Amino acid sequence: MVAFYGLGDQFGYGDYFIDAVGWLHEIIEPMGAIIKGYWSTESYDFQESRALSDCRSYFYGLAIDEDQQFELSDQRIEQWVDQLLAEFSLDEAA
Numbered sequence: 001m002v003a004f005y006g007l008g009d010q011f012g013y014g015d016y017f018i019d020a021v022g023w024l025h026e027i028i029e030p031m032g033a034i035i036k037g038y039w040s041t042e043s044y045d046f047q048e049s050r051a052l053s054d055c056r057s058y059f060y061g062l063a064i065d066e067d068q069q070f071e072l073s074d075q076r077i078e079q080w081v082d083q084l085l086a087e088f089s090l091d092e093a094a
Contacts, residue, residue: 002028003037003084004061010046011068018063022050025060036087037061037080043072 004025006018029035038058044065051059062080064073 001034001036001088003035004051005037005064005080006051006059006061007064007066009067010044010063010065014046015048017044017046017049017051017065018059019050021059021061021063022052025051035060037084039063039076039080043069 004021006021008018010017025035038053038060039062040058041052041056041063044063049059051061051063053060062076064076066073
């Protein structure tokens with residue numbers, strides 16, 4: 001199991017916001033890895049990203065924008081870590 005996070009600037013680099021997360025997903029997922037920690041695209045303002053799920057409603061991991069939304073970073077990180085703890089715990093219990 002693996003979880004990704006990326007740091008980007010959704011306004012300055014809105015055409016490829018956190019693309020590195022998408023590149024990692026493209027390499028790791030076909031190897032059989034189980035991806036955890038998908039993160040909603042809600043409250044972000046960008047044009048395109050390789051880090052988007054097929055439905056385009058989620059990133060393949062946490063997206064942090066310290067340039068434009070620094071005031072949301074701590075809250076997003078805390079929520080994502082709680083989400084990961086739940087997701088990983090559920091798998092261990094199965």
